[in-house]
Amino acid sequence: MSDSEKDFPVIIWFRQDMRLVDHPALLEASKLRRPLILLYILPERETDWFLGGATCWWLHRSLQVLSDHLKAEFNQKLILRQGDALTVLKDVIQQTEASAVFWNRIYEPHEQATDEQIITELSDEAVVCELFPASLLVDPTDIYTQSDNPYQVFTPFWIACLKKLEFAKPLPKPKKLTVPKKFPQSLALKDLKLNPTIDWAGGLEEMWSPGTEGALKNLDKFLTELVEDYQEERNLPSHYGTSRLSPHLHFGEITPRQVYWETQDVIAKFRDQNKSDAVKNADIYLSEIGWREFSYYVLYHFPHTVSEPLQEKFQDFSWKSSKKWLKAWQKGQTGYPIVDAGMRELWLTGWMHNRVRMIVASFLTKDLQIHWREGADWFMDTLVDADLASNTFGWQWASGCGADAAPYFRVFNPTTQSEKFDKQGDYLRKWCPELADLPNKWIHKPAEAPEQVLQQAGVELGKDYPKPIVNHAEQRDLALEKWEKIK
Ligand SMILES: Cc1cc2nc3c(=O)[nH]c(=O)nc-3n(C[C@H](O)[C@H](O)[C@H](O)COP(=O)(O)OP(=O)(O)OC[C@H]3O[C@@H](n4cnc5c(N)ncnc54)[C@H](O)[C@@H]3O)c2cc1C
Structure with a gap:
């Protein structure tokens, strides 16, 4: 200079x-x-x-x-x-x-x-x-398979990342930022008109503190209170069992390098205390950060996946177009409580538990056979952690057409998923309060409950809570027939 x-x-x-x-x-x-x-x-x-x-x-x-x-x-x-x-x-x-x-x-x-x-x-x-x-631990151009192609399967990708690279340590804050003699014109923050006009912010304000302090607080809470039980707790949507860092990571209020090295410090402590289970849980957490890396890696190497399926055969899949079903899904009015609870949680808090994201995505793309792009668009509009890479990857994974994807023929049964991961129905009661008085046995499947049970709980199906918009078993068969045609 x-x-x-x-x-x-x-x-x-x-x-x-x-x-x-x-x-x-x-x-x-x-x-x-x-x-x-x-x-x-x-x-x-x-x-x-x-x-x-x-x-x-x-x-x-x-x-x-x-x-x-x-x-x-x-x-x-x-x-x-x-x-x-x-x-x-x-x-x-x-x-x-x-x-x-x-x-x-x-x-x-x-x-x-x-x-x-x-x-x-x-x-x-x-x-x-x-x-x-x-914004990443690994630059997407640093890692390739032995045959010099981009990875399309997560585990070897992550092993290669961990083996090949010493992730850099976070950089310090600058000491001084020299102020210019004259500032250029600037808009006021309110002029950007970013605040929503709909009555929506209540749930968001309660749950989130955007900014660096909010990010560090969530990381600290997670590493001191939650990480030791992450493997089990992360699957239970009624529990606070994950780090809730996704929007902070998306906006770069915290970096994966900070998260990685803070977690490594905690792992070192667990090792000193001979807590091998806790070490395992923390490693599983880091592999989730790895999934974020993989999402970016896939998007970088296959940029067309923003709108096209990675697996080409899905170009010919005959997706259904139904505004009525799509609306019912978006509004949490499908008659399947776990799907409705998830979609309402999303609307009110801008976030949805990962297990439930998988369930609602499977429901949209397999039970309703609506294009994954419709679901991805709705998520991009309503999630506070809306992230082109992770969202595209998540939707293609859940609908079976992406990298390392859940096979299309593996269709989640929303009722059994609900019974398994929300046994006591706490999550359902929180987000579908009209079902709160149903006993645990029936809350996951109100449409199958005897009339007397519904009456006692004050639930009239079709009035207080919708009847199922589709029959899961029939739709599953139909989806598999369509899959047979393209596979
Ligand atoms: C259909 C679908 C859509 C999704 N859309 C998004 C999205 O738009 N933005 C987003 O950040 N995540 C998305 N995910 C991934 C995942 O659901 C969220 O990252 C996670 O629920 C965020 O909560 P958390 O921070 O408490 O996660 P934790 O369990 O604490 O995980 C820590 C971090 O790892 C990353 N991570 C965890 N799971 C995944 C995953 N499956 N894929 C990629 N990164 C992951 C996130 O950055 C997360 O903050 C989607 C998943 C599905 C199935």
Whole structure:
């Protein structure tokens, strides 16, 4: 860097990295001791890649927290803009005479195309662009099978990751962020109009604290109270048994490197205490972080899977189109309590337990034979952890057409899943309160309950709670017939 460059600011473009620690773009730029412009760009609403409603709710709060930290710790300002990223960057460069843009990479196909376009255009104008890997443990280009192909099965992928790579330790927070002489124009947070207009935020506010502190609190609670029993507890939707870090990881309020190394510290303690079961549970937890890595890996190597099945034969599957059934599924009105409980939990809290995500996804794609894309779209709109890689992967996995997927012919029976994982019906009673007075034997299958039992519990089927919209056994047979045609 020449002396004359010293006064020209560097833009740090924040995206899914709402944090100050383990932020390579910010740290590297801070070392240059040049004025820094800290920028967030919200895409235009009309674009295909605009964010879902629950994501917007989270983003509003996450931006507020980041902005407060920057102000309090560095007297820095977070500049907020909306529009096409290249156009906004050019405008900010023009207003500030910035000569470099630093940002952390996102491994989503659209974001990668945007990156390439920005690098080409800004390089032509002699603006330096520097990209950093920051959101994964493993760069998707670092791991291949022995025959040099991308992995399509999780276990060998994860073994290869653990064997081949020493995951980097998290980076420290920058010491100083030099303030520019003049800030470019910024919108106020409220001008981004991220807060929902529907009456929805109550459940979200109760459950979540967007921002870095919320992330660290969840990690700490998980590692001190829950991880030892993770293997069993993570399957029970009525228990608080998982880390609830998914939205924090998606927004980059915490990184997988932080989670990995904090968990390793806990594993070391368990080893000292000869707690081999606890070590096993913590390793299973880390392998879930591995599934997140694998989702990104698959999306990176097979970008068409955003809309197309990884297994080509599923192109010919005859999906059913039924607005009525889709609506019943979305609103939690299918007449299958475990499905309805999950869909209502999703609507009210922006989250759904992983076991239940698998059940509702199986129900949509196998019992109702509705395209997995419809389910994925609804999840992208309603989940606070909506994440293109994990969501696409989860839907293709559950519907049998993705990498290392549950075979299509293995159809979850929603009633037996419910009886197994919510034995006492606590989860069902919480989210389907109209069924609360049914005895445990019948709450999983009210449509099979004797009339007298229903009457005693004050449940009139078709009025207080819907009759099943389909017959599981019949739909299962139909789904398998369709599967036979493409297999
Ligand atoms: C149909 C379907 C859709 C899904 N959509 C999303 C999504 O949009 N965003 C999302 O983050 N996860 C998604 N998942 C994966 C999983 O359900 C959530 O990551 C998990 O429930 C989040 O809760 P947690 O943080 O308490 O998880 P924990 O059990 O505490 O796991 C820790 C972390 O590991 C990762 N992880 C765990 N399970 C998976 C998995 N199966 N695939 C990928 N990563 C995983 C997540 O980052 C999670 O935060 C989906 C799963 C299915 C079956």
